[in-house]
Amino acid sequence: xxxxLRLGTNNSVSPYLKFGKIAAMSASMHPYRTHRCxxxxxxxxxxxxxxxxxxHRVRDHGGVLFLDLRDHYGITQCVADQxxxxxxxxxxxxxxxxxxxxxTLQARPPETINSSLPTGEVELVVxxxxxxxxxxxxxxxxxxxxxxGEDMRYRHRYIDLRREEAHRRIMLRTAIxxxxxxxxxxxxxxxxxxxxxxVSSPEGARDYLVPSRLHPGSFYALPQAPQIFKQLLMVSxxxxxxxxxxxxxxxxxxxxxxxxxxYQLDLEMSFVTxxxxxxxxxxxxxxxxxxxxxxxxxxSFPVARFSFEQALLQFGTDKPDLRNPLRIQDVTTxxxxxxFGLFARGVAAGSVVRAIPCQAxxxxxxxxxxxxDWAREIGAGxxxxxxxxxxxxxxxxxxxxxxxxxxQLRQLAEAAGGDTLFFACAKEKDAAKWAGLARTRIGxxxxxIEPNSFRFCWITDYPMFEWDEDEKAVVFSHxxxxxxxxxxxxxxxxxxxxxxxxQYDFVCNGFELLSGAIRNHLPEVFVxxxxxxxxxxxxxxxxxxxxxxxxxxxxxxxxGVGVGLDRIIMLLAxxxxxxxxxxxxxxxxxxxxxxxxxxxxxxxQHLKLLGIQLAPTVVKKAG
RNA sequence: GGGGGUAUAGCUCAGUUGGUUAGAGCGCCGGCCUGUCAAGCCGGAGGCCACGGGUUCAAGUCCCGUUACUCCCGCCA
Numbered sequence: 001x002x003x004x005l006r007l008g009t010n011n012s013v014s015p016y017l018k019f020g021k022i023a024a025m026s027a028s029m030h031p032y033r034t035h036r037c038x039x040x041x042x043x044x045x046x047x048x049x050x051x052x053x054x055x056h057r058v059r060d061h062g063g064v065l066f067l068d069l070r071d072h073y074g075i076t077q078c079v080a081d082q083x084x085x086x087x088x089x090x091x092x093x094x095x096x097x098x099x100x101x102x103x104t105l106q107a108r109p110p111e112t113i114n115s116s117l118p119t120g121e122v123e124l125v126v127x128x129x130x131x132x133x134x135x136x137x138x139x140x141x142x143x144x145x146x147x148x149g150e151d152m153r154y155r156h157r158y159i160d161l162r163r164e165e166a167h168r169r170i171m172l173r174t175a176i177x178x179x180x181x182x183x184x185x186x187x188x189x190x191x192x193x194x195x196x197x198x199v200s201s202p203e204g205a206r207d208y209l210v211p212s213r214l215h216p217g218s219f220y221a222l223p224q225a226p227q228i229f230k231q232l233l234m235v236s237x238x239x240x241x242x243x244x245x246x247x248x249x250x251x252x253x254x255x256x257x258x259x260x261x262x263y264q265l266d267l268e269m270s271f272v273t274x275x276x277x278x279x280x281x282x283x284x285x286x287x288x289x290x291x292x293x294x295x296x297x298x299x300s301f302p303v304a305r306f307s308f309e310q311a312l313l314q315f316g317t318d319k320p321d322l323r324n325p326l327r328i329q330d331v332t333t334x335x336x337x338x339x340f341g342l343f344a345r346g347v348a349a350g351s352v353v354r355a356i357p358c359q360a361x362x363x364x365x366x367x368x369x370x371x372x373d374w375a376r377e378i379g380a381g382x383x384x385x386x387x388x389x390x391x392x393x394x395x396x397x398x399x400x401x402x403x404x405x406x407x408q409l410r411q412l413a414e415a416a417g418g419d420t421l422f423f424a425c426a427k428e429k430d431a432a433k434w435a436g437l438a439r440t441r442i443g444x445x446x447x448x449i450e451p452n453s454f455r456f457c458w459i460t461d462y463p464m465f466e467w468d469e470d471e472k473a474v475v476f477s478h479x480x481x482x483x484x485x486x487x488x489x490x491x492x493x494x495x496x497x498x499x500x501x502x503q504y505d506f507v508c509n510g511f512e513l514l515s516g517a518i519r520n521h522l523p524e525v526f527v528x529x530x531x532x533x534x535x536x537x538x539x540x541x542x543x544x545x546x547x548x549x550x551x552x553x554x555x556x557x558x559x560g561v562g563v564g565l566d567r568i569i570m571l572l573a574x575x576x577x578x579x580x581x582x583x584x585x586x587x588x589x590x591x592x593x594x595x596x597x598x599x600x601x602x603x604x605q606h607l608k609l610l611g612i613q614l615a616p617t618v619v620k621k622a623g
Numbered sequence: 624g625g626g627g628g629u630a631u632a633g634c635u636c637a638g639u640u641g642g643u644u645a646g647a648g649c650g651c652c653g654g655c656c657u658g659u660c661a662a663g664c665c666g667g668a669g670g671c672c673a674c675g676g677g678u679u680c681a682a683g684u685c686c687c688g689u690u691a692c693u694c695c696c697g698c699c700a
Contacts, residue, residue, distance in 0.1 A: 063657035075660095082657065095650090112658050120660090137651060140634050144661065146649070148634065151692055205699050225700080251699045264700090478700075505700080515700045562700070588693065 032100055038074025040105050040119045050102040051076055051124060052132070054162065055093050057143050065090050067126075068143075069101060072167075076119045078103065080126040089129055096135040096142055096162075102128035150579075155593045157584055169573045170583050172292065176569050177244060179291055180265050183284045189242040189267060194229035196246070201228055204479065206250040216611025222248035222261075225562050227481060228547050230268040231519060234558040235550045242267040244565065255577040256511060256567060259590035262578070265514075268560030274502055274518050277559050278303075278458065285506065285513070285563070289454050292572045297453035303506075304457040311459050316354070316436015318462075321510030322455035324443035327416065328435045331355045334408050335425070340400035343384075343425045353425045354435035355409070357416035358442055361387045367445070368395075371422070374441060380434040384423040388413055397423065440510075454571065456508050461485070464501040465532060476533045478503055480544070482517035483559075484529060491528045502559070513568055516561030523551045 032052045040049065053071035060066075063082045067090060068075050078101050080087050093099070103125045114120030139155075140148045142162045153160040160166050181191070200207045200221035207221035223229075225247045233241045245266040253259040269277060282303055289298045304322065311318050314327050332352045335343040343353055360367065368385055375383035386401075386409060387394045393406045401409070413421050422442065424435040443449055464484045468475045474496050482501040484490055490499050502518035520526050526548060530540035541548060569581045579585035586592055607613070 057660075059659045059662050061657055061659065061662075062655070064659080065657095066659050066662085068660070077660070079658085109658070112660085114660055117660080137633070141650070144649085146635060149692075152634075247700095249699065252697085254699085255694075257699070512700065564700075589691095 036073040037069055037071040037076045038118060040076050040122045042121050044105045045107050045122060048104050050100060052100040055095050055097045055099060060091055074118060076124055078124040078126050084126060086126050086129045094135045096138055097131060098133040100130040100132060101126050151593060154587060157594055169575060169581050172573050173569050173581050176288060176292060179288050183287055184242045187280060189240040190238055191243055192233060192241050194226040196222060198223050208248045208250045211610040211612055213609055224249050225264060226266055230266060231547060232550055234268055234270045235555045239270045253588045258578045260586045263565045265563035265565045268558055270556040270558045272559055277516060281561055299454060299456045306457055306459055307461040308459055312432045316432045316439060318459050319507045319510055319512045322457055323450040323453055323509055325448055326356055326358055326439045326443050328439055329355045329412055334405050338401055338405055340397055346425045351425050352428050352431045353423055354431045356422040356435060356439050356442060357413045357418035358420050359418050360420040361389050378437060380424060383438055385420060387420045454508055459505040459507060461500040462503040464499040465496045467497060473534050474532055480530060481519050483520040488525045488528060491532060496532045508571060511567050514561045514563040518559035521551055521555045521557055523548045
């Protein structure tokens with residue numbers, strides 16, 4: 001019988017020799033596997049099969065031993081009883097060792113069927129065993145879902161990725177990228193790669209620099225996005241471009257912002273209006289969400305739209321979470337010249353008052369005090385409120401307002417289905433910000449956030465320029481590539497701070513999922529816009545000369561978007577942060593603790609070749 | 624660059640107002656066990672309490688500093 005071939009009991013024999021033996025004795029069988037670990041079913045009962053995988057878990061009863069064998073596809077229970085010659089070896093197997101088991105598939109006794117396992121009706125009787133790779137004791141378990149610290153997991157990410165949730169998330173990432181690529185191709189987009197070693201593009205973020213050996217003292221920059229290249233592809237006449245593009249920004253990490261590299265679904269289209277871009281992108285994004293929503297609710301067409309101005313007023317942010325039903329209202333006029341001195345004086349000095357209507361009358365006093373304390377912590381003066389109960393208006397502000405004003409406010413609250421108003425009073429920018437944060441917090445505290453759903457909206461009509469208080473100058477709000485609405489005429493004749501850009505974002509549940517624009521393809525308009533932002537013609541040519549020159553040889557009007565693919569994956573994977581959906585993420589400090597990047601272990605010769613000398617302070621720190 | 628949180632066994636954590644020999648679960652090692660699927664039972668090993676100072680008769684516990692991780696601000700499509 002096959003028992004005669006039993007293998008792996010003698011540790012002095014190389015696994016390859018053991019294998020040779022198997023292969024020789026059963027020449028017709030693949031050396032590693034005839035089936036995947038997810039495959040065995042009742043149909044296969046009685047057939048001889050060979051499985052390879054990791055020792056997931058062993059349950060040793062002395063007289064009978066069960067071993068769960070795991071591969072990428074699934075788990076099959078293998079069994080050996082008392083007179084099985086492989087039993088002594090099986091008993092000594094370390095978890096996560098990689099083995100090959102050959103045997104006969106048998107039906108499990110009916111009472112021992114495991115209905116939670118697709119292979120749960122059957123088990124493989126161990127007849128041959130080969131140990132392909134013996135595992136050391138693991139730093140943390142693969143089976144189960146015991147929480148393990150992030151640095152521990154990322155130090156041994158290859159082990160972490162064997163764990164069910166991490167493995168599933170990476171496969172989800174793969175499937176989403178697959179779907180995105182399929183949808184882009186179906187929409188006639190052409191996938192084209194663009195350079196990784198390129199030049200700094202002044203988009204705002206810090207660049208990663210790569211020293212040049214052939215040109216010591218010169219540096220490549222890693223692209224923050226393929227922005228200029230994709231526009232050049234439009235100049236080159238490719239009409240519709242896309243790319244799953246690696247992007248590099250040397251900025252500090254956040255939960256929704258990866259350090260180092262991240263990925264955009266980058267696309268650009270020729271001869272399009274903003275409406276064309278929306279009409280193209282919406283079905284692709286909604287399609288991806290629907291495909292992977294797994295029962296969660298996905299917003300349907302048409303996607304809501306807010307101008308930047310509306311969004312800031314109603315939500316206090318340009319990335320609103322529409323799962324939160326609360327809407328902010330401007331009530332500045334109610335408080336102007338009112339008896340509530342604090343706000344009245346504020347309004348007289350140019351502040352605005354924003355109100356958040358909600359239902360909080362039944363909340364205890366601690367709810368209001370807690371919110372007030374929280375507001376102070378985030379830098380607002382506090383969070384005033386009025387509660388309307390029956391005929392009464394309660395709260396510290398109410399007694400300072402006359403009846404007509406209270407009536408006005410009451411109507412406003414009731415119109416919003418509420419009985420309580422919270423107030424933020426400050427200069428417009430701060431008032432919006434604080435009201436927005438309060439809207440989020442109140443929504444959270446009152447449990448108003450709609451669960452298990454994805455709510456989308458477009459934010460449009462971003463300002464082209466803004467006033468930089470530090471620089472005391474007009475600067476670009478976003479990037480210089482967007483076409484100003486109204487074109488040259490607006491740039492020449494209008495107050496720059498009133499000019500809108502053909503710039504738009506797409507937002508889901510409070511996360512910015514994409515940003516895009518109809519581009520400024522007219523060199524004269526581009527240079528004029530640069531002038532307004534403080535760059536003279538020479539400076540504009542120096543920074544964007546390549547692009548401007550290209551535009552002078554025949555450029556189609558074009559526009560597009562850059563989609564934050566990772567954020568989409570994070571949302572669909574329900575992951576707590578962006579790192580969890582990369583196979584090999586950097587930690588928050590931008591380090592790879594597993595392989596040791598970045599490293600100071602660079603030879604002086606190499607540095608010399610690159611023309612680089614480390615500053616004394618840096619050398620000391622590294623030593 | 625700044626602020627908050629955390630740091631105790633291989634892992635996840637507990638450890639009271641400062642008080643004798645620092646604990647649990649999982650894992651690991653050994654033994655027992657013929658139907659488990661988080662197998663079970665018995666036993667054992669394993670600790671620079673992150674690091675460095677300080678206060679105290681006495682510090683895992685209090686104070687100061689450092690480091691690491693994490694969240695946030697600044698920064699950033």
